[in-house]
Amino acid sequence: MNADFWGMENKHLKYAPDSTLDKLGFDFVLERVASALRTPEGAALLEELRPSADPEQIDRWRCQNAEIQELTTLGERLPIPNLEELEAWLEQIRPEGSWLTPEPLLIVMDHCTAARQLHTFLKTRRQERPELWKIASEIDPLVSTEELIRNAVSDQALLRDSASPELKRLRRELVDTKQRLRKTVQAVYRKHLKSGLAGDEGPTLRNGRMVIPLLVEHKRKVEGFIQDVSATGQTVYMEPAEALEINNSIRELEAAEEREEKRILQEIAIRLRPLIPTIHRNAGKTGQLDLIDSRTRTARQWNGSLPPLSDNGTLIIRDGKHPQLIHKMRSGSPDGERGVIPLNLTLEGDELGIVISGPNAGGKSVALKTAGLILIMQQSGIPVPVHPDSRLPVIDGIWVDIGDEQSIENDLSTFSSRLHWMKRVLERVGPGDLVLIDEAGTGTDPEEGGALFQAFIEALLEREARMIATTHHGVLKNFAHHHPALVNGSMEFDRSTLQPTWTFRKGIPGSSYAFEIAGRLDLPGTLLGRSRDLLGEQREKLAGLLTDLEERLQIAEQRRNEAEKLAQSASREREVFEEKERELKQERKRLLEKAWLEAEQIVKQANKKIENAVEKVGQLSTSGKKSLSGIRKDINEYSSRVRDKNRKLKGSKKERAPEENPRPGDRVRLPETDTTGELLELDGNNAVVLSNGLKLKTSIDNLEKVLGSAAPGRRTGQSKKGASWSGRRASTSLDLRGLRAGEAENRMMHYLDDVMMSGLREVEIIHGIGEGILQKVVHHYLESRKEVSGFQSAPPERGGGGCTIVRIG
Numbered sequence: 032m033n034a035d036f037w038g039m040e041n042k043h044l045k046y047a048p049d050s051t052l053d054k055l056g057f058d059f060v061l062e063r064v065a066s067a068l069r070t071p072e073g074a075a076l077l078e079e080l081r082p083s084a085d086p087e088q089i090d091r092w093r094c095q096n097a098e099i100q101e102l103t104t105l106g107e108r109l110p111i112p113n114l115e116e117l118e119a120w121l122e123q124i125r126p127e128g129s130w131l132t133p134e135p136l137l138i139v140m141d142h143c144t145a146a147r148q149l150h151t152f153l154k155t156r157r158q159e160r161p162e163l164w165k166i167a168s169e170i171d172p173l174v175s176t177e178e179l180i181r182n183a184v185s186d187q188a189l190l191r192d193s194a195s196p197e198l199k200r201l202r203r204e205l206v207d208t209k210q211r212l213r214k215t216v217q218a219v220y221r222k223h224l225k226s227g228l229a230g231d232e233g234p235t236l237r238n239g240r241m242v243i244p245l246l247v248e249h250k251r252k253v254e255g256f257i258q259d260v261s262a263t264g265q266t267v268y269m270e271p272a273e274a275l276e277i278n279n280s281i282r283e284l285e286a287a288e289e290r291e292e293k294r295i296l297q298e299i300a301i302r303l304r305p306l307i308p309t310i311h312r313n314a315g316k317t318g319q320l321d322l323i324d325s326r327t328r329t330a331r332q333w334n335g336s337l338p339p340l341s342d343n344g345t346l347i348i349r350d351g352k353h354p355q356l357i358h359k360m361r362s363g364s365p366d367g368e369r370g371v372i373p374l375n376l377t378l379e380g381d382e383l384g385i386v387i388s389g390p391n392a393g394g395k396s397v398a399l400k401t402a403g404l405i406l407i408m409q410q411s412g413i414p415v416p417v418h419p420d421s422r423l424p425v426i427d428g429i430w431v432d433i434g435d436e437q438s439i440e441n442d443l444s445t446f447s448s449r450l451h452w453m454k455r456v457l458e459r460v461g462p463g464d465l466v467l468i469d470e471a472g473t474g475t476d477p478e479e480g481g482a483l484f485q486a487f488i489e490a491l492l493e494r495e496a497r498m499i500a501t502t503h504h505g506v507l508k509n510f511a512h513h514h515p516a517l518v519n520g521s522m523e524f525d526r527s528t529l530q531p532t533w534t535f536r537k538g539i540p541g542s543s544y545a546f547e548i549a550g551r552l553d554l555p556g557t558l559l560g561r562s563r564d565l566l567g568e569q570r571e572k573l574a575g576l577l578t579d580l581e582e583r584l585q586i587a588e589q590r591r592n593e594a595e596k597l598a599q600s601a602s603r604e605r606e607v608f609e610e611k612e613r614e615l616k617q618e619r620k621r622l623l624e625k626a627w628l629e630a631e632q633i634v635k636q637a638n639k640k641i642e643n644a645v646e647k648v649g650q651l652s653t654s655g656k657k658s659l660s661g662i663r664k665d666i667n668e669y670s671s672r673v674r675d676k677n678r679k680l681k682g683s684k685k686e687r688a689p690e691e692n693p694r695p696g697d698r699v700r701l702p703e704t705d706t707t708g709e710l711l712e713l714d715g716n717n718a719v720v721l722s723n724g725l726k727l728k729t730s731i732d733n734l735e736k737v738l739g740s741a742a743p744g745r746r747t748g749q750s751k752k753g754a755s756w757s758g759r760r761a762s763t764s765l766d767l768r769g770l771r772a773g774e775a776e777n778r779m780m781h782y783l784d785d786v787m788m789s790g791l792r793e794v795e796i797i798h799g800i801g802e803g804i805l806q807k808v809v810h811h812y813l814e815s816r817k818e819v820s821g822f823q824s825a826p827p828e829r830g831g832g833g834c835t836i837v838r839i840g
Contacts, residue, residue, distance in 0.1 A: 045428030072318020335414025606773030
């Protein structure tokens with residue numbers, strides 16, 4: 032176990048046997064994560080992965096996953112290439128005098144490069160990605176090691192001529208000698224070809240030496256050494272005497288080249304040997320980041336989220352889905368995920384268990400497995416397929432009784448195996464553990480089996496363990512109804528179609544619908560009648576009561592959904608009305624303000640003209656001046672009244688909540704011109720606004736803060752050379768899940784404004800699936816924006832029907 036990764040103090044989840052988690056489908060999840068890994072070290076860590084029962088470790092994994100998700104939202108990802116196995120090559124060069132050939136040296140270099148690039152990438156983002164940087168900060172960039180190998184080995188896994196001066200000299204001399212050999216052999220061949228002694232195929236190589244073909248009857252007429260004979264025996268391949276010495280020189284040069292290459296590789300190994308621990312540690316950190324990245328990217332296949340941990344043991348699963356079922360549905364249809372009925376299950380802090388009943392093939396076992404797998408995934412650091420509003424506890428152990436455990440080898444029946452399992456669980460189960468039992472009470476006499484499992488559940492509750500069980504036994508339904516720490520639940524069944532809806536419902540037990548299903552399959556009426564007689568009148572009445580109650584619940588649920596839709600529609604209409612009312616009030620204020628400003632300007636111009644006239648008339652007589660002085664007073668009083676009214680109008684704008692007062696860095700709007708920009712400076716009532724690259728001076732009274740929009744600030748994404756827009760760079764994704772219609776439209780309005788100013792051409796709006804209401808609101812609003820050139824649902828790998836891709840321009 033990699034203690035550096037998992038932590039020596041990590042508390043692992045209790046479970047037995049090893050196949051327990053696979054029964055829930057955890058092996059499928061791990062296979063999906065493994066397919067996304069890019070490093071052998073990441074694969075090794077995945078094999079060591081064990082679910083943790085340590086809340087701190089789980090929360091640390093959640094933070095790491097969240098940082099990876101934020102990178103993905105920004106269109107970035109960790110720079111991890113596909114790497115090959117490293118460990119064996121490091122072990123090979125540990126002994127003195129050993130060396131590596133060029134190909135494994137390139138593998139070592141690739142690992143060093145990947146580790147260095149990860150270190151650099153996360154160092155520049157250490158403020159935003161602190162958890163990932165904690166890992167990358169322990170990487171020691173081996174730049175000199177990269178350069179050592181890169182300078183000696185080419186991309187084709189060959190030693191470069193420049194690896195040493197001696198190697199360069201030997202290879203140049205070898206090239207010259209081979210060229211001299213070719214010229215010599217060509218000359219000898221042409222001479223013997225002209226004399227009719229040589230064949231037509233020309234000089235060739237045999238046994239690594241250059242030869243000429245001679246007709247066998249002329250082999251004694253030419254001096255040299257026969258290296259080979261043709262298959263027919265008609266041709267001999269002779270190394271001419273003139274080439275013997277040159278060929279020998281080539282052999283000597285090749286041997287010298289080989290010795291020099293070995294010396295160079297040994298020298299590289301000598302320099303690598305002390306760095307083996309560092310290279311190994313760097314590769315481990317790369318694998319650690321690879322595993323974090325892979326499990327988070329894999330979780331996008333099932334729209335994985337990171338719900339908070341509950342602190343009181345409460346289990347709230349909202350819209351939970353089994354990853355394996357999502358994959359199965361999606362493989363049959365692009366919109367297949369919509370066919371997966373989500374699980375909504377809640378266990379409050381004082382509820383220790385739930386007994387789920389209902390018809391066969393109604394989804395009881397799937398609900399059981401989904402709940403267990405979601406908890407296991409969360410405690411393994413893998414984002415889970417639930418709504419973010421879910422709350423998941425940390426369990427200390429999980430004990431699972433699912434499927435046929437019959438053992439031929441140990442001569443155990445299914446029921447005997449269940450008894451052995453119960454014994455092992457009772458020996459180890461404790462507070463904080465979760466026990467999952469599928470089809471409790473089966474395998475033996477129904478009454479005895481029901482009583483035995485009731486006693487077993489009582490023992491679990493005494494140990495303060497939590498429990499989820501599925502059953503058909505009425506005794507267990509009754510037990511759950513009367514026990515203060517237990518609650519009944521059922522899988523819904525549509526009596527009109529006699530088909531399961533696979534929807535979980537808490538608070539009421541379910542019927543098995545055996546007679547209804549049998550009747551649908553056209554079993555003889557006499558058989559069904561006799562069955563009902565044997566069952567007994569009272570029990571049949573109880574079953575009828577359950578089915579009738581479930582039918583009433585379905586009707587009530589349907590009406591509740593209709594009421595919610597009407598309420599949502601009314602809420603949207605109210606929000607639209609309120610928005611229109613706000614717009615009318617703002618328009619009225621703007622028009623009044625504009626009118627008073629125009630009036631004030633007219634008075635100013637009139638004052639100026641009257642002043643000029645007063646100056647001229649004042650020169651005529653003193654009495655005239657006194658009369659004109661009165662006129663001036665009247666005009667000043669009128670002008671003052673205009674200014675006072677204008678000031679009062681402006682003053683009414685100042686009566687706003689503290690959070691509405693603009694501050695430097697906020698986005699603001701000048702209502703008179705409908706101009707928006709960033710408030711740069713504020714000195715008393717004087718303000719400076721930057722809009723479209725221009726600085727505008729105005730009064731703070733003339734500004735309105737653009738609510739619902741964060742201050743752009745000075746972010747790293749902003750151009751340093753100046754741009755036509757000083758705002759923030761818009762994200763490529765907007766998440767509207769959980770918002771009401773009016774809030775969603777308001778958020779989209781400001782977001783699309785930012786997108787236009789940022790110059791983005793394609794963005795995604797995440798609205799979830801649900802009942803499709805929020806999706807309709809999004810599409811309706813997008814149709815009203817002329818800047819939107821088109822939009823469509825995202826492909827499955829990007830969110831499917833829960834996400835809309837929007838094209839701008």
